[in-house]
Every structure is written in structure tokens, then in C-alpha cells.
Amino acid sequence: MKPIWQTEFTRVSYIIVIAAFVGWWSGSIAWPIIFVLAYYLVQAARFMLALDNWLDKNPNDPTPESKGIRGYLFDKIYHHQKRQQASQQRLKDVIDKVQRSSGALRDAVVMIDQSGGLEWWNKASESLLGFRSPSDKGQVITNLLRDPRFISYYERQAYQEPLSLTSPVDDNITLEYQITIFGRNERLMLVRDITRLHRLEQMRKDFVANVSHELRTPLTVINGYLETFADYSDQLPPRWSRATQQMQQQSRRMQNIINDLLLLSRLETTDIEGQQQTIDIEKMMTSIRQDALLLSSEKKHLIKIENNCTAAILGSENELRSAFSNLVFNAVKYTPSESTILMRWQETPIGATLTVEDNGEGIDARHLPRLTERFYRVDKGRSADTGGTGLGLAIVKHVLLRHNAKLEIKSIKGEGSQFHCHFPLARLKFQQADYIQPPAYTAPELADLATQTSDQLR
Known part of the structure; x- marks a missing residue:
């Protein structure tokens, strides 16, 4: 037990003992004890009223003048509130710092609440997704991004793989959506501009497809002559016959590589639905x-x-x-x-x-x-x-x-x-x-x- 509580307990005990002695001396013990307890209750009520007034007005103001256990409780509450305010300020500073750093990103960062409404987004979200502040705050995300592929991706809740779509603001911009679930079914959505990567990938696919297609014609001609040489292999010197066989083998291998490259290109660029x-x-x-x-x-x-x-x-x-x-x-x-x-x-x-x-x-x-x-x-x-x-x-x-x-x-x-x-x-x-x-x-x-x-x- 803390010293302040010991002091208060001792003081109350002394008062009760003195009241009992006075009551014994006057021939009535009950009335002095009742008077002392009533006085103590009145003091407690005054303390509660002062505490209520202090909390109602401004707890940052200095505490009301009070002694003993009441002053101790006032100080205790005051210091506890100060610690809470300092902790809240630190958290607020961290949140402000995260929001400022997120706001400086070129990628869009969107926080979505558990009901699907927009809770917070950074500056890049406005240029990439077309969000407007404050009118869009609280709007359901699928009401603003209405592409059926995005709605299916969002509602499926299978976010292992990102989703690539054109921007709702500009069809020339390709965006990659990645969603993460956190907290109580809340979502954090990151959207980045992959237009350059998309174009490079498309250039690669076109290059492979075009080169593979263009190689087929000269390779067909080479195979034709090699087959002709093979038909007359008995008339060729032995050294030429062996070379012809190796060229045919490598030519077939090249043909297989071209066929596989064309197949891969078709798999990447065509739709399976038909x-x-x-x-x-x-x-x-x-x-x-x-x-x-x-x-x-x-x-x-x-x-x-x-x-x-x-x-x-x-x-x-x-x-x-x-x-x-x-x-x-x-x-x-x-x-x-x-x-x-x-x-x-x-x-x-x-x-x-x-x-x-x-x-x-x-x-x-x-x-x-x-x-x-x-x-x-x-x-x-x-x-x-x-x-x-x-x-x-x-x-x-x-x-x-x-x-x-x-x-x-x-x-x-x-x-x-x-x-x-x-x-x-x-x-x-x-x-x-x-x-x-x-x-x-x-x-x-x-x-x-x-x-x-x-x-x-x-």
C-alpha cells in the first residue's frame, strides 16, 4: 500500500477514535461517529464535483487545489492524461509522416474500409484513377472503378497475382493493381504505372513473333536444298555426306525452335475463350x-x-x-x-x-x-x-x-x-x-x- 493511502487511513482512524472517545465521554457514541462520517462524505462529494468540473472545462488546466488523498488523485489523473496525450501525439506524428511519404509516391496508394468505401488515398491516386477529394471519400470503390475485370478481381479476394488494366482516366496508360487485406477485412490497394514495361513486353512479343515468322521462309529453302543433297548422297564425297546430315539435323532443330517460339507467341497474344x-x-x-x-x-x-x-x-x-x-x-x-x-x-x-x-x-x-x-x-x-x-x-x-x-x-x-x-x-x-x-x-x-x-x- 502506498504511503499516501497509509496516511489517509491513519487520519480517518484517528478521527473515528476521537469521535468515539467524545461520544463515550458525553454518553452517546453513535452521534459523534455519524457526524464524522457525514463530514467525510460531504468532502468526498465536493471532491467528485470538483473533479467533474475540471474534466468538463479543460483537463489541461492546472488541477484544483486539494490536499491529501484528493490532491494525490488529481495529480495522478493529470499526469496520466499528459502521458496519453504525448502517446497520441507520437502516433499522430507517425500517421502524418506515413501519409506525407505515401503522398509523395508516384504510385497510387488507396485505403479501403471493411465495407468497400474509400477511406484515404494519396495524390497519385487522383491522376492515375481519377479520384476527387473530398467528394469521393466514403464512396464504394467498385462504383468508381467499374471495369468488370476489376470488380471480379476485387470481389474474388484472391490477390496472389496482380491485375493489369488500362487507366480509367487515360486509355494509353496501363496500370497494375495489387490489393492486400489487413485488419478487419480492410484493404490496402497499390496501383503503379506499368505503361513502359507493358510496351517493352509487347515489343518483345512482336519481335519474337515477327523474327520467327520471317525465319521460316529462308529455313524452308535451306531444308529443300539439304533434302536434295540427301537424295544424291551416294554421289557426294563421304565428307560432304556427313556434313549434309549434320546440317539437316540442325536445320530440323532450328525449325522446332521457331515452331515453339511461334506457339509461345500465340499463347501470349490470343484469347482462349473461342x-x-x-x-x-x-x-x-x-x-x-x-x-x-x-x-x-x-x-x-x-x-x-x-x-x-x-x-x-x-x-x-x-x-x-x-x-x-x-x-x-x-x-x-x-x-x-x-x-x-x-x-x-x-x-x-x-x-x-x-x-x-x-x-x-x-x-x-x-x-x-x-x-x-x-x-x-x-x-x-x-x-x-x-x-x-x-x-x-x-x-x-x-x-x-x-x-x-x-x-x-x-x-x-x-x-x-x-x-x-x-x-x-x-x-x-x-x-x-x-x-x-x-x-x-x-x-x-x-x-x-x-x-x-x-x-x-x-
């Missing part, structure tokens, strides 16, 4: 297996199919066949003879997955993040032997992205590799006639499966 159809995955896997067995030839790979899913895929059959063939043919090319290659189509809690698995040499973990880059090779020296272009996995990645799917690669050096193509429910069409009930999971098992699959998709 190519939608229902695809029988089992039939496609059977066809790919037959082609892979022909490619395997003397290597005698064991190629198996497992189908644990009745769903078909909605999409482009040519594109998906190209993607799945790339995965299977890579397994045939890069695994030792008599290896086992498995194609598996199975349901998952959030969709379905097509897996291509082999028990070959495997890939070192440091290469996995870069496997889908164009022309990236784990072994720089084996391209001539396999005839690959270095574009296969890049094509697989782009095809899956066009089908709202994701590619996941797992591999352990010396134990083999797994390539998982994860498709969402929106891309699947289940056969009602012979629908097989998926496995029954308990609630904890289903939660674990969903968590594992979600982690994989990230």
Missing part, C-alpha cells in the same frame, strides 16, 4: 502414351496410366495435348532406359490434378525455380543429343495459365521427378452418368488436405 471444348483426359492420356512408346523405342520405358477422376476439362484440346505431351516426352528423353513413367489423373479437394511422374535421375533443387524459363537447361551439353528446344516447360506453364491452372514441380536428385498440373473446379466437368463418389474424408483430414493443396498452389 477454343473451349470438353476434353476426355483418359482418351488424351492413351493417345499420348502411344506416341511416347514410339519415341521411347529402344529405351523400352514402362509407361503407365492411372485414372482416379471422372472429370473432363473445359479448354483447348490442342494446347493441353501439347502441354501434357511435353511433360511425358521430356520424361522419355531425360530418363534412363527401362525407367517407369506414370501419368495420373486424380481428384483433389479443390479440383483435379494431372501428374507425370518418373523414377529417373531427378533434378537438383537449385534448378527447380528456373525450369519454366525459356531456353533454361539443367545440363547445357545435352541439348544436341536430345534435340530439345529448351521451350517445352515454358509452353506448359503458359498453357496451364490460360486454363487457370498451376504447374508444380517436385524432384529429388537420384529418385525421380513429379510434374503436377493443378486444375480448379471451375475448369472441370464431371460425368453424371457414371460418377464415382470421391473418397470420404473426416473434417480434420479434409482440412489437412486443403492446407496441403493450398500450400502447393502457392
